[in-house]
Amino acid sequence: MSATGQMTGTVPNPAFDPYRATARAQGTIAPQGRSMLITAPAKINLYLGVHEGTGEDGYHRVDTVMTTLDLTDTLAIAPSDRLMVKTVPEADFPQESNTAYKAAVAMGKAFDREPNFAILIDKHIPIRAGLGGPSTDAAATIMGICRYWGVDPRDERIDAVARSIGADVPFFLYGPPAHLDGRGDRMSELFRPLTGTPVALVKPMTGGVSTVEAYRRFDEAPVAASPLEPMLEAMRSHDEQAIFEHVSNNLAPIARELCPQIGEIVDWMREQPDVRAVDVCGSGATVFAVCNTQMAAEKIGIAAMKEHGWWAQAAKMEKTGPIIAVG
Template sequence: MSQASSSASVHVRAPGKINVYLGVGGRHDDGYHALATVFQAVSLYEDVIARPAADFSLVVRGVDDPSTVPLDDRNLAMRAAKLLAAAADFDGGVALEIRKSVPVAGGMGGGSADAAAALVACDALWGTGLSTARLHELAARLGADVPFALHGGTAVGTGRGDRLNPALARGRFEWVLVTSDEGLSTPAVYGRLDALREEDGALADDPPLSLDVPIPVLQALRSGDAGDLASSLHNDLQTAAVHERPDLERTIEHGIRAGALHGIVSGSGPTVALLCAGPENAQDVQSALREAGLDPLHVHGPVPGARIVG
């Protein structure tokens, strides 16, 4: 295919995510870990604008330190655009603009949201017309969180997190996020988890290589009761993340004292997600944390995945 669509640009918005449950199995020979997780997409978004171009280029806006976001093939959005072009036999390019709101290296899948948005935007811009299943297949080749950013909502992820099954989540859950100016390296956090398990004498298959999400987590989501979900929040990476950043545990404790039901490190961190009883409770928690000098955000979930807007 060599003809792009006539659109001057395509604007796609994709959400960040919280792992309301994250179980991590032993490290496989390929270096990856088996996961059992529940993703929830929340109302903190990445915006990607795709414009016709002869070659591939990328600009990023909304970050304090531009050096934290690569503009070459290390960027998932750039890789997504080139992967789609190769899959569709498209011989043109695209100028991508990313407007970031999800914290960089914050454990909320911001780069994965960029990649999902780039796939949807380029598919529309170029008129490639790939099926949802084909886009999902390409997304899975880019990273474990990218397929979820395509679909959004609430989902159970297994394998590396890329094998998705929708999870029924009634109602709306209110979260207060506490972001950090200093990111955490996902490989470093997984490496710390492996080291901690070795120190404790854990075997390579303990925890097991295949995992399941506990039934109480799924029941809490189905009930729509924030209190039930609060008692089920869990993240195997949290101990490792706190080992790297002890202040994260203090932030969770501060949030609970401010009235949150419970808190968790999001993914590999360092963003802390505090689950609240409702919108007013979330606003109270947000205000208390802001007065303490933190930078809290009030979001809700679940929300849809990557969508064309405007």
């Protein structure tokens, strides 16, 4: 870290991450009774390597390098007489199954308090898409409750709560590109942001890929992960050409098998002009293309929708986790 506070390399200890908990810059406790708006960003995996076999805990060892995007959900949180979670559009499952609800309950248990909040989630990140929508909503909920209760986001209980909800949740508490290991939930290194890099996102209009099913198929016929170190070295040196040359995901072949349209989208996007790298987000169903220009990303999105009827969105890489504004 330089004297000016700018990131000059990796940050091995996330407790010292200056980007974590954007809300801290605006104060530690929200005014009593006031509502909050929190933007919760999506993510893509620049690298995903799932290792064969499972540990004693039943989970695979996973290495991943992720970055956030400016595609976001928006959460409105306010004190209430009980915990309530609603989504727009309305979810087709009970609120108790929502990750934001689970995160609030877990925070209540961790800090021995009643998590009585009304949470409304304006959904823009599609579900079952590999973009981390449920995980980012959970992280935003955790950070919002930290703000209301005056909890330091660096409290070790916060990481424990995040990891109990899902593997991607700890990543969203931070913001810059990061390497996570363990189950894909343990922060290892943070890197300089790739802010503003254009990305086109395309997925089938309906359907998706179950992560559970993807891992089951992977266990039946494992696909070797690409070497991790070249990606880490490229991220450390902030060599964009090398970074995008080493984009990799060994769950992508499984995703293509489970949803043939994903393979069709991958092949089509690789043929588009001004594309630097194409791969599957997580276990699917979204495919991302890193583009040379924002115009190229937008053209891909328009063509995907008009010519094929796929869901599409042009986005940019970001450097932040949840952003809080007090109403």
